[in-house]
Amino acid sequence: MTEAKTQITAVTVDAFIEAVEPQAKRDDARVLDAMFRRVTGEAPKMWGPSIIGYGDYRTTYESGRDVHTMRTGFSPRKAKYSLYLMGGYCDDITAQGRDEKLERLGKYSTGKSCLYVNKLADIDLAVLEEIVAADWQTMLRLFPKD
Numbered sequence: 060m061t062e063a064k065t066q067i068t069a070v071t072v073d074a075f076i077e078a079v080e081p082q083a084k085r086d087d088a089r090v091l092d093a094m095f096r097r098v099t100g101e102a103p104k105m106w107g108p109s110i111i112g113y114g115d116y117r118t119t120y121e122s123g124r125d126v127h128t129m130r131t132g133f134s135p136r137k138a139k140y141s142l143y144l145m146g147g148y149c150d151d152i153t154a155q156g157r158d159e160k161l162e163r164l165g166k167y168s169t170g171k172s173c174l175y176v177n178k179l180a181d182i183d184l185a186v187l188e189e190i191v192a193a194d195w196q197t198m199l200r201l202f203p204k205d
Contacts, residue, residue, distance in 0.1 A: 065107040065128070072103045072111050079135050087179045088135040091142075094184070098192045099131065110134045110143070114195075116202040130198045131191065139168075139175040144190065146197030148172035153197040160190050 076092060079085040092103060092111060099113040106112040112129025119125045134141045147154040148171060161167065165182035168175045174190070176182055 065110060067112075067115075068105045068107065070105045070108075072105060075105055075109075075111065076135075083178070084135050087140070088133075090179055090184070091133050091135075091140065094188055095131065095133065095191065098188060099195050101130075103132070104129075106132065109136070110141075112143070114198070114204075116198065116204075118202060130202070131195055139177050140179075142174040142176065142187075142191075143172065144174055144194040145172045146194035146201070147190075149201055150197045153193055156193055157190055160186055160193070164190070 072092065076085060076088045079088050088111075095101075095103065095111070095113050101113040103111045103113050104115075106129050110129070110132050111134065112132035114130035115127060116130055117125065117127050129143065131145065132143045134143075144157075147157040161169075163183060164186045166177065167182060176187075
């Protein structure tokens with residue numbers, strides 16, 4: 060099996076968050092971590108040097124490449140938060156529901172399976188929690204836990 064480039068590391072999430080700069084980004088990372096823990100019920104793990112991931116699954120891409128990766132997570136990048144929300148990318152129904160929620164979210168941008176936010180003050184955290192919860196449920200449906 061070919062593994063994904065981003066692997067689980069031995070660094071603790073708490074140690075990683077404590078090192079996030081500046082303080083405001085560190086505080087936001089704590090808020091996001093608490094929300095992801097609440098929604099997923101999972102203890103996070105570090106995936107690579109800067110991604111906090113919740114849950115995991117295995118899948119095979121159309122190319123035939125088998126990977127082991129996180130179900131959801133986020134990274135407090137220097138410029139923006141990257142929120143990894145694969146459910147809306149993997150499922151058209153979830154993607155349609157996400158569009159309605161994004162209209163209520165606030166200031167954001169998107170990538171293929173990522174939601175980018177400059178700072179939490181720019182968005183409605185309750186709406187973000189709805190998006191993460193819907194995405195989590197989709198990932199559990201599409202990729203049941205072993």
